[in-house]
Amino acid sequence: MPKKSKPTFYITTPIYYVNDVPHIGHAYTTIIADALARFKKLDGYDVFFLTGTDEHGQKVEKAAAAKGLKPQELADKVVVRFKDLWAALGIEPDGFIRTTDPAHERGVQKIFARLLEKGDIYKGTYQGWYCVGEENFLSEDAPAGPDGTKVCPDCGRTATLVEESTYFFRLSAYARPLLEFYEAHPNFVRPQGRMNEVVSFVKGGLRDLSISRTTVHWGIPMPGDPAHTIYVWFDALHNYLTGIGYDGDMDRFRKFWPANVHLIGKDILRFHAVFWPAFLMAGGFALPECVYGHGWWLKDDAKMSKSKGNVLDPYVIINAFGADPLRYFLLREVPIGHDGNFSHEGFIHRTNSDLANDLGNLVHRTLTMIRSYFGGRLPAPGAETAEDAAIREAFGRVKAAVHTHYEAYALNKALEETWGYITAVNKYLADSAPWKLAKDPNERPRLARVLYQAAAAIRGVIYLVYPVMPGSARKVWAWLGEPGAIEDVPFAGLAFADFDAGREIAEPTPLFPRVDLKEFLAADAGSAAVKAAGPEAREDRMDQITYDEFKKIELKVALILEAEKVQGATKLLKLKVDLGTEQRQVVAGVAESYKPEDLVGKKLILVANLKPAIIRGVESQGMILAAVAGDKAVIPFFEGEIAPGSTVK
Numbered sequence: 001m002p003k004k005s006k007p008t009f010y011i012t013t014p015i016y017y018v019n020d021v022p023h024i025g026h027a028y029t030t031i032i033a034d035a036l037a038r039f040k041k042l043d044g045y046d047v048f049f050l051t052g053t054d055e056h057g058q059k060v061e062k063a064a065a066a067k068g069l070k071p072q073e074l075a076d077k078v079v080v081r082f083k084d085l086w087a088a089l090g091i092e093p094d095g096f097i098r099t100t101d102p103a104h105e106r107g108v109q110k111i112f113a114r115l116l117e118k119g120d121i122y123k124g125t126y127q128g129w130y131c132v133g134e135e136n137f138l139s140e141d142a143p144a145g146p147d148g149t150k151v152c153p154d155c156g157r158t159a160t161l162v163e164e165s166t167y168f169f170r171l172s173a174y175a176r177p178l179l180e181f182y183e184a185h186p187n188f189v190r191p192q193g194r195m196n197e198v199v200s201f202v203k204g205g206l207r208d209l210s211i212s213r214t215t216v217h218w219g220i221p222m223p224g225d226p227a228h229t230i231y232v233w234f235d236a237l238h239n240y241l242t243g244i245g246y247d248g249d250m251d252r253f254r255k256f257w258p259a260n261v262h263l264i265g266k267d268i269l270r271f272h273a274v275f276w277p278a279f280l281m282a283g284g285f286a287l288p289e290c291v292y293g294h295g296w297w298l299k300d301d302a303k304m305s306k307s308k309g310n311v312l313d314p315y316v317i318i319n320a321f322g323a324d325p326l327r328y329f330l331l332r333e334v335p336i337g338h339d340g341n342f343s344h345e346g347f348i349h350r351t352n353s354d355l356a357n358d359l360g361n362l363v364h365r366t367l368t369m370i371r372s373y374f375g376g377r378l379p380a381p382g383a384e385t386a387e388d389a390a391i392r393e394a395f396g397r398v399k400a401a402v403h404t405h406y407e408a409y410a411l412n413k414a415l416e417e418t419w420g421y422i423t424a425v426n427k428y429l430a431d432s433a434p435w436k437l438a439k440d441p442n443e444r445p446r447l448a449r450v451l452y453q454a455a456a457a458i459r460g461v462i463y464l465v466y467p468v469m470p471g472s473a474r475k476v477w478a479w480l481g482e483p484g485a486i487e488d489v490p491f492a493g494l495a496f497a498d499f500d501a502g503r504e505i506a507e508p509t510p511l512f513p514r515v516d517l518k519e520f521l522a523a524d525a526g527s528a529a530v531k532a533a534g535p536e537a538r539e540d541r542m543d544q545i546t547y548d549e550f551k552k553i554e555l556k557v558a559l560i561l562e563a564e565k566v567q568g569a570t571k572l573l574k575l576k577v578d579l580g581t582e583q584r585q586v587v588a589g590v591a592e593s594y595k596p597e598d599l600v601g602k603k604l605i606l607v608a609n610l611k612p613a614i615i616r617g618v619e620s621q622g623m624i625l626a627a628v629a630g631d632k633a634v635i636p637f638f639e640g641e642i643a644p645g646s647t648v649k
């Protein structure tokens with residue numbers, strides 16, 4: 001008889017831009033996907049979990065230029081950061097796609113050419129506003145910015161006006177098919193509220209979408225017209241096809257497509273729930289089952305951003321606590337669709353109370369008692385009392401409820417349910433007081449039963465939390481003397497009674513560290529955290545430079561000889577400075593903070609090897625250093641004796 005093949009489950013994360021290193025927001029999506037993939041594997045599915053990096057487009061091109069790198073060089077550097085972080089977080093994807101993989105590029109070109117031939121892509125001219133930050137064309141109703149510009153409604157940055165020859169995708173033709181599709185598949189976008197958002201956007205009318213650029217060079221060239229680069233979102237979305245083998249390993253592609261769930265942040269819903277299904281319809285592909293838009297993580301109630309300096313570095317947490325507490329917190333704290341607020345206080349409170357106290361202590365106490373009262377091997381337990389039976393039966397109910405929650409992607413509820421059971425087991429232990437039973441030799445069978453019941457319950461709990469905390473679960477599984485790997489036990493086959501008493505129980509070590517808030521905050525606040533994290537973590541900040549790079553900047557003491565206003569510029573002063581061996585002319589934006597006559601005779605720091613530039617028609621041969629305080633500039637002046645031209649380092 002042919003072997004019955006397993007049902008398949010294909011789950012994806014967005015592919016991440018490589019303009020910067022990953023932060024907790026990226027980690028969040030990928031952790032959810034990892035937990036769901038692990039659950040589905042336990043539940044008997046043949047799973048493919050895909051993640052990767054989005055390496056093309058203007059954003060990456062600009063970030064690379066700013067760092068003096070080629071885009072491919074930047075991508076090659078940053079992709080390692082993503083892969084390392086996933087490993088550090090216990091994330092094990094089945095595939096990792098990079099959009100610079102030649103197989104992906106070929107697949108995208110093939111689909112592009114097919115749509116062109118069909119007439120779904122046509123040539124025209126695009127005139128409008130483009131936001132590089134979001135890699136997005138703005139609609140006409142985007143808010144106005146200064147001097148007749150437009151502002152990106154998503155990120156608030158001023159957009160760029162572009163007018164260029166382009167290829168359009170006939171999105172307008174798909175408005176009706178999309179609406180019909182949504183109607184027939186009301187769970188296509190989840191949570192439900194986001195579906196409504198998508199439907200009203202499409203009902204508002206769809207314009208054709210510009211999907212090629214001639215002014216962007218970092219991307220996939222258009223087949224047959226290489227002056228055009230394929231729009232980064234058209235390129236990126238197709239990773240979901242090429243990442244499982246489209247146009248290469250077609251057997252694998254047919255096995256997994258269409259995806260069961262595209263997990264994304266709510267910020268990129270429109271791309272996934274409107275553009276993507278329209279591209280797929282045009283290409284003749286089946287549509288995914290669901291696009292799940294999760295919420296946004298804020299830091300202390302504010303959006304994380306580089307300029308605010310509140311972007312959470314996952315390594316600070318991983319190095320202090322390990323990966324599992326972070327995975328647990330992110331998945332337990334909020335339902336997937338909601339926004340969450342990350343505060344160190346909240347995180348530490350949960351870790352100490354749920355993990356160190358509730359689960360960690362339960363495991364530690366029980367295993368230690370089995371070792372000290374029975375030398376690590378439980379004898380056959382005595383008869384089951386009503387209390388013992390209640391703990392066994394409750395497990396069956398909890399297991400069924402947890403299964404339902406995992407299936408519904410309600411990870412927080414699965415954990416809540418499990419923790420309800422942990423509390424019950426802790427109460428059972430407290431009520432049964434094995435430490436008292438241990439004092440009476442006649443109570444050995446009873447003592448064995450209580451510890452057996454607790455160990456069997458721990459085995460069950462550990463299995464249920466495995467998708468969320470795989471590292472800790474594997475550890476406890478081994479302590480319990482389980483012969484096989486935890487992931488080899490099918491969810492359906494997990495039974496309380498499968499714990500057999502005679503096995504050797506290992507000596508446990510603390511599962512979760514208790515961390516003091518003050519110590520942790522101190523570590524996080526400064527370089528101490530970075531130091532504690534070791535050289536790899538120090539390496540992890542893309543914005544850090546080496547000493548050799550710093551040395552390239554020539555800083556010198558300059559004496560101001562003359563100062564005057566630059567005609568027609570309210571903010572600028574023209575300075576003549578003495579560098580000991582030469583004199584230079586420098587333009588500085590300090591006119592609103594200093595009067596020219598107050599500057600003469602002062603000594604300050606000059607960047608002496610900056611390429612000269614013409615500012616408002618005046619040549620500037622260097623740059624002075626000043627602090628920026630709102631609209632004001634504050635120049636650090638030298639007080640004592642110091643010769644002009646001295647090196648500053």
Ligand code: MSP
Nearest residue numbers: 014015016017025026029054236237264265296297
């Ligand atoms: N490259 C595109 C996606 C292309 S998918 C075909 C992109 N990349 S991104 O690097 O900006 O990251 C996108 C995803 O990171 C968001 O959709 C979201 O999943 C996640 N997050 C980034 N910051 C986040 C938070 N602060 N909170 C939660 N998730 C966030 O967009």
